Amino acid sequence: MPTTKPYGGFELGPIRPPSEAYSLLLRINRGCGWNKCRFCGFYRDVPFSIRTAEDVKKDIDLVKYWVDVFQQKAVPRNPSSDADYEACSMAYHWIQSGMRSVFFQDGNSLLMNPDELTDVLEYLNATFPQIQRITTYARSDTINRLKPERLERYAQLKLNRFHIGLETGNDDILKLMRKGVTKADQIKAGIKAMAAGIEINEFYMPNMGGREYAKQSALVVLSQKLYKPQLRLSQCGVLPAIVTGVAQGIAVFPGLSRSGATISVMKFFGVNASDAAEFSFLLSIPIILASGVVEIWEAVKTGMQISWLTTATGTLAAFVSGLVAVKTVLRAVKNKSWIWFAVYLVLPVVLSFIVM
Numbered sequence: 001m002p003t004t005k006p007y008g009g010f011e012l013g014p015i016r017p018p019s020e021a022y023s024l025l026l027r028i029n030r031g032c033g034w035n036k037c038r039f040c041g042f043y044r045d046v047p048f049s050i051r052t053a054e055d056v057k058k059d060i061d062l063v064k065y066w067v068d069v070f071q072q073k074a075v076p077r078n079p080s081s082d083a084d085y086e087a088c089s090m091a092y093h094w095i096q097s098g099m100r101s102v103f104f105q106d107g108n109s110l111l112m113n114p115d116e117l118t119d120v121l122e123y124l125n126a127t128f129p130q131i132q133r134i135t136t137y138a139r140s141d142t143i144n145r146l147k148p149e150r151l152e153r154y155a156q157l158k159l160n161r162f163h164i165g166l167e168t169g170n171d172d173i174l175k176l177m178r179k180g181v182t183k184a185d186q187i188k189a190g191i192k193a194m195a196a197g198i199e200i201n202e203f204y205m206p207n208m209g210g211r212e213y214a215k216q217s218a219l220v221v222l223s224q225k226l227y228k229p230q231l232r233l234s235q236c237g238v239l240p241a242i243v244t245g246v247a248q249g250i251a252v253f254p255g256l257s258r259s260g261a262t263i264s265v266m267k268f269f270g271v272n273a274s275d276a277a278e279f280s281f282l283l284s285i286p287i288i289l290a291s292g293v294v295e296i297w298e299a300v301k302t303g304m305q306i307s308w309l310t311t312a313t314g315t316l317a318a319f320v321s322g323l324v325a326v327k328t329v330l331r332a333v334k335n336k337s338w339i340w341f342a343v344y345l346v347l348p349v350v351l352s353f354i355v356m
Contacts, residue, residue, distance in 0.1 A: 007055045009083025010062050012090070013105030015042055017163050019201070020135060022097035024090060025105055026059055027051060028120070032107030034139060036178045039167075039205070043107060053116035057123050059087070064127050066091035067099070099128060104136035104159075111142060114150050121157035131158055135201075138162040140181045140189035151196035162193055166202040173209040232275055240269040248283055 011027040031046035066088045068074035079085040102124065109117070125131060136159065143151070143162065154160075168174060169183050190200050207214065247261040262283055266276035 007058055009081055010059050010087035010090075011051075011083065012086055014046075016103050016105065017135075017137075017201070020101065020103040022094075023101040023103040023135070024063065024094045024099070025103050026056060026063075026124075027105045028056060028109035028112050028117070028136070029106055033111045033142075034108070034180055036180060037165075038177045039208070046106075050112050053112075053119045053123075056120050060120075060124055060127050062087040063091045063094070067095060070095055099130055101133045101135065102128075102131055104134065107137050108139045108142055109136045110138050110146065114146065118150075118153060118157065121154065121159055125157055133161060134159045135161040135163060138164055138189075138193075140164060140185045143189040143193055144185060148192065148196055151193060151198060155197035160197065161199040161201060163201045163203065164189065167205045168208045170209060170213060173213055177208065232272065240266060240271065243269070244279070244283065 011030075012025055013027050013030070016023070016025060029048065029050040031043040031048040032040075033048055035043050035048060062084070065074055069076045069088075070092055079088050112120075121134065124134070134157070143164075164186070165179075166186055167177065167179060169186075171183050174182060186202075190202070193200050244262050244265045247265045250261065262280040263273075263276045266279060267273070271279070
């Protein structure tokens with residue numbers, strides 16, 4: 001990446017997100033490293049260059065001086081240049097806002113050498129330890145190239161929010177607009193950043209594809225409304241468990257499959273297939289144990305002669321065959337082979353009609 005000319009004083013970029021109105025603005029690079037998106041003209045005439053860490057630290061020092069002046073900790077002087085006046089004005093407004101947040105300009109400051117950006121973050125935190133949040137524009141392809149350990153280090157140094165141009169979830173429109181990333185890239189980057197402890201703020205542009213893509217976009221939105229997320233059981237809360245329990249109770253009626261009813265309910269609430277199947281079989285344990293106790297109690301009460309050897313042998317055989325059946329069904333479900341699960345449900349019904 002090209003680096004810039006010798007230090008020429010404090011710099012400000014052309015834009016910032018609306019949410020960074022009260023942030024200290026520090027310019028990490030000039031322009032945008034991609035600068036090909038058809039819908040964005042902010043940096044068309046700005047040659048891209050990355051400032052050195054030392055230049056950015058000089059900006060921090062200059063802001064620190066003016067902050068100290070306003071807080072009566074340094075000897076005041078008149079601004080010596082337009083850049084000096086910009087630093088003075090920035091420091092004054094930042095003090096008024098509480099000096100809690102910083103925004104790195106311009107487009108995608110993550111393009112700075114990771115070691116240098118880490119150096120800037122460490123220096124910034126040492127100079128202004130009261131900072132709570134540092135943010136920047138970022139591109140998904142850049143995030144995806146960074147190692148998770150580096151992102152985690154950024155988060156530790158309070159670079160804890162990325163502003164990302166999602167624009168649209170339609171790959172055709174992304175290609176048309178020369179965004180340079182796909183929907184999958186955007187999703188991967190968001191997950192990766194959040195796993196490192198970094199918030200993401202996505203910018204979405206409605207009707208980006210115009211009339212030509214309006215119908216296609218509407219279908220995408222509709223499919224998202226109908227889509228059920230694949231949740232882990234631990235994410236579902238109490239309600240799905242209660243409804244599943246009720247479904248299990250209803251399944252005592254002839255012709256209803258207990259496992260089919262319980263798995264279907266869990267899938268309705270968005271639980272992934274593996275967890276739904278495992279929970280269904282776990283849910284059967286109390287019923288089986290309770291029914292066994294009731295049957296034994298009834299047998300004892302009526303004076304039936306019980307062969308404990310026969311009972312133990314039958315119980316063991318049932319346990320082994322049940323374990324094999326459960327393992328087989330779980331494996332099929334985890335492989336998303338629901339056809340075999342359907343066979344598992346239908347076959348006993350068919351056989352019962354034949355036998356009876």
